[in-house]
Amino acid sequence: MKVAxxxxxxVLVHQHFGRATQFLVYEIExxxxxxxxxxxxxxxxxxxxxxxxxxxxxxxxxxxxDLLADCRAVVVAQIGPAAVEKLSMRGIHAFVIPDFxxxxxxxxxxxxxxxxxxxxxxxxxxxxx
Numbered sequence: 521m522k523v524a525x526x527x528x529x530x531v532l533v534h535q536h537f538g539r540a541t542q543f544l545v546y547e548i549e550x551x552x553x554x555x556x557x558x559x560x561x562x563x564x565x566x567x568x569x570x571x572x573x574x575x576x577x578x579x580x581x582x583x584x585x586d587l588l589a590d591c592r593a594v595v596v597a598q599i600g601p602a603a604v605e606k607l608s609m610r611g612i613h614a615f616v617i618p619d620f621x622x623x624x625x626x627x628x629x630x631x632x633x634x635x636x637x638x639x640x641x642x643x644x645x646x647x648x649x
Contacts, residue, residue, distance in 0.1 A: 521548050521592040521634065525621055533617055533624045537599035538565030543588060546625060553625045559587055585610060592634055595624055601643035608642035616645045
């Protein structure tokens with residue numbers, strides 16, 4: 521199964537979902553995890569303007585969700601409820617694990633949470649301690 525990680529530096533999970541410029545895609549097989557792809561992303565936050573206010577673009581957010589459609593989960597430093605809902609509608613878990621990528625992935629695999637189903641229209645991310 522694939523898991524996308526929001527990281528610019530390939531070391532830390534440190535990007536907000538809506539500001540992520542790329543996602544590192546990892547393949548998890550049994551107890552192993554390996555980087556298989558880097559997907560460039562146009563961040564939806566700050567991409568739209570309404571009455572002089574900078575906000576997020578729903579169209580670009582949907583493109584980000586589509587970019588990750590083959591992933592079982594997304595690991596980020598932060599994510600908003602609208603993005604969690606869009607991901608959940610595609611069956612994608614949203615995990616907030618601000619940590620070193622290696623540690624975050626080990627914690628995620630050990631948690632057993634990837635085997636759980638994703639409730640449709642979920643708006644709360646999962647936090648792993």
